[in-house]
Amino acid sequence: MKTIVLIDGGHLRVLARQAGLIYDADLIEAVGLGCVDRAEALIRIQYYDCVPFNGVVRLPVTGVERDFAGTDRWLYDLSERDYMMVRLGTLKFRGFKPRALPLAPGLTDDDFRPDFEQRGLDLRIGLDIADIVSQRSAERLIWVTGDPGLAPAFEHARQRGLQVIVVTFPGQRVPPELLWAADVNRRMEWPAN
Template sequence: MRVAVLIDGGHLRVLARKAGFKHEPDYIEKVAHACIEPTENLLRILYYDCAPYVGTTTLPVSGEPHEFTGSDHWLRDLAARNLFAVRRGVLKFRGFKPKRIPIAAKPLTDADFKPDFEQKGVDMRIGLDMANFSALKTVERLILITGDTDCIPAMKHARINGLQVALVTFPNHKIAPELLWHSDFERRIAWPAA
């Protein structure tokens, strides 16, 4: 059976870090290959994520300028690997938010706030690829790593068009039941050794 693996990078990053693993290209590749069963023939691994935010902003209390720096080298590394394709969304800076709520009565400092970022375009790209696979019939099964219920319409579309959707779950993590309702089956995998 021909398959494609679709990975929501933000979701995988959170789960891997909670489980004590480093979210980097070698480990992402190990996780992707751990999702494939011996009877399946891999067409492609699609990885969806955003490069780190780069830009200058003003700190919320002091008003001092603060520069966000980062590199997309790891995304380029991943894109160069066999059978990988990287689909990039955009990371937007939405300001600063308090680290703790309620806010303490003491005088606030910049250290009491953290940056608030929002991923844009990742879910849409996952949905478009699922729709393309449904239309072109290049695979028979989609293996999906996500925790985002925004993917449900694309999952429904794929299933209506004859593709199977396998939802990957990991140890010690509860997935939204709605995602399971709209997949054909749950594929539980153990974290690969680092």
């Protein structure tokens, strides 16, 4: 069965961090390949993420400048691997949010965390699903995501005859909207890291 694996990078990163794993191109590739079983013919793995934020911002309490300097080299490494297609959105800095509420007197910069927002990925995913469906380039889609906002894309693919599998890892809580919109919940173990 012709199969495309779609990976929500932000979601996978959070799960890997919770599992104590190193998040890199090797892990992403291993997860993508591990999602496919013997009865499935892998067409490609589509990985969705954002380039790390690079810029200087002022900390919320002291006003001291902080330089965010993430590297995107690992994304290039990933894109050069077999069967891998990297689709990028943008990451916007939206300010700082308190780590805990209510706010206590005597706040420091450490009481706040940077707030980033991914932009453009849901649109890319939706367009990719529409293309896959219209071109009949796959019979089965395997999703690694926890975003309930993607349920309509699952439903669109299913209504057009594709099978949709949502992948879950140990300890992961999956929004019911994703399970309702998928044909199968494939439970997986983490690959050896």
